[in-house]
Amino acid sequence: MANIIDRIVGFVSPAAGLRRHSARQLLQRAYEGANQSDGWRPRRPGASANTDHAGDARTLRTRARALSQNVPYIARGLASHTANIIGTGIIPKWLGPEAKVYAELWKVWGAQADADGVLDIYGLEDLAHLTAQRDGEALVRIRQRRKEDGLAVPVQFQVLEIDWLDDSRNGRIDGFDVIQGKAYDALGRVVGYYLFDQHPGDMVLPRSRSGGSHFVPASSIIHYFAKERPGQGRGFPRIAPAIPRVRDLSLYEDAEINRKNLESRLGVLASGDVNALADGEGTKVQEGGRMLGDLPSGGLMQVPTGSNLTVVEPKAVPGYVDYVRQALHLIAAGCGWTYEMMTGDVSQVNFSSARIRRLDYKREAEREQWLHVIPCLITPMVRAFVDAAELAGLVDKADYNVRYATPKWEYTNPRDDVKSDLEEIAGGLSTFSEKLRQRGYDPEEVVQEMKEDVDRLRKAGLLDILFMMMKVKGATDSSPQQP
Structure with missing residues (x-):
């Protein structure tokens, strides 16, 4: 709205008055979300991902661990999500001329892969992913071994919590630019990590003599975390957006328990x-x-x-169950899980709604598998295995041409889903191999197994009998129903 000065300027010089009016319009915001009159002042505006990590990550990690240890639905959510992403293991399959040799070595060596001697290779995948989801990041140290150690392939892996990384190391150290314990070269590539000799929070083992950290080359470390911003060098816990709501809900539940105690007293x-x-x-x-x-x-x-x-006689206050259920829905959304997999409560869903949400979660999980887990965790582990096999002379040449098989997704309605898949294949909208890959199977292995089964049945003289039984069953299924 024009004031008296604008009117005077406009009367003397209409062009100048128009310019004043246009300039004032530019001061008005197009987005209400950018209006600063509401008093909202975000913390550290314009800070980089590494600055945010340096300020908040340690506290977030401590709180995320506490919640995973003490809040049942957080512990279940982390475990359920890892079960869907890793399952019983993401399996590599070599495609080169020495594929059978690599497959046999991987099968035998898999039980020896843990440097701590507890898990197999797929258990290490599960542990690394679960640790990274809870803490925001995890370290996998590649331990080279000697031939005389008796391993099928002379290499092992050791999963370490991110506490091993000395994040107090910052600045120009040993000729490198060091940010929170990670050393970078002039091109911005990671060249090493500064690690402690033992976990800094370990109260059982005696502290090392030096008490400090030492440089470990990047070729010996797999730093596994989810990169969400450009330039981000460290990770944040998966439940970081939901931590305030989880704490508020826990406080509300404690208050409700105290109120119930009062209600039960005379x-x-x-x-x-x-x-x-x-x-x-x-x-x-x-x-x-x-x-x-x-x-x-x-x-x-x-x-x-x-x-x-x-x-x-205190009166019960209604609405507790509805509030808790709504809060859990918001927490599940913030963590990227479904409400049902986090709580085990399926009383509020029907078949259609459960299937739709399951499909959404499946897309999100496959995105995480193929764009994050496989390239950032599984592939580096496979490459370390291949390099060790080549250096030990177990194979003629390093072969990184690998295809991965992720866990199979169970169908919500198997009968209708199988029928739909067959109709897509018959209509030329998909291939037999593509449908097998979607189900978590390797098409080459399935075809080879089918061939072996047919040859075995033909050799035993049972193939014709099997075809006859299938023909009879098909005729029975297609016969009209009698009244």
């Missing part, structure tokens, strides 16, 4: 001649801090003449 207000109660007339006095002492269940009591008693 309160009595006495008025009138209460001084007579001090003489022991009618009942015990001041026992355990209560004026009337213990009130017997189903009993009759006599109180002094002139005393009036009022029973206090």
Whole structure:
């Protein structure tokens, strides 16, 4: 709205008045979300991902661990998500001329892959992913071994918590630019990590003599985390967006428990001649801090003449279940899980809604598998295995031409889903191999196994009998129903 100065300027010079009006319009915001009159001031505006990590990551990691240890639905959500992403393991399959040699070595070596001697290679995949989801990042150290150690392939892996990384190392160190314990060269490539000799929070083992960290080349470390911003060098816990709501819900649940305790207690207000109660007339006095002492269940009591008693009965406050369910939905959304997989509660869904949400989650999970887990965790582990096999002379040439098989997704309605897949193949909208890959199978292995089965049945003379049984069953299924 024009003020008196604008009107005067416009009267003297209409062009100048128009320019003043246009400039004032530019000061108005097109997005209400950018309006700063609401008092919202985000923390560290314009800070880089590494700056945000340096300020908040340690606290977020500590709180995420505490919640995963003490809040059941957070622990279940982390475990369920890892079960869907890793399952029983993401399996590599070599495609080169020495594919069978690599496959056999991987099968034998897989049970020896853990430097701690506890898990196999697929257990290490599960542990690394679960640790990274909870803490935001994890380290996998590549341990080269000697031939005389008796391993099928002389290499092992050791999963370390991110606490091993000395994030106090910053600045120009040893000729490198170091940011939170990661050393970069002039081109911005990671060249090494500064690691402690042992976990800094370990109170069992004696501290090392130096007590500091030492440089470990990047070729010996797999730093596994989800990169969400350009230039980000460290990871944040998966549940970081939901931590405030989880804490608020926990406080609300504690308050509700205290209120329920009060509701279950019988309160009595006495008025009138209460001084007579001090003489022991009618009942015990001041026992355990209560004026009337213990009130017997189903009993009759006599109180002094002139005393009036009022029973206090707190009323239940409705809406607790609805609020908790809504809060859990928001927490699940913030963590990238489904409400059902986090809580195990399927009472509020039907077949259609459960299937739609399952499909959405499947797309998100496959995105994480193929764009994050496989290139950032599985592939570096496979390459370390291949390099060690070549250096040990177990194969003629390093072969990195690998295809990966992810866990199979169970269908919500198997009969209709199989029918739909067959119709897509028959209509030329998909291939037999593509449908097998979507189900988590390797088409080459399936075809080879089918060929072996057919040859075995033909050799035993059972193939014709099997075809006859299938033909009879098909005729029976297609026959009209009798009234």
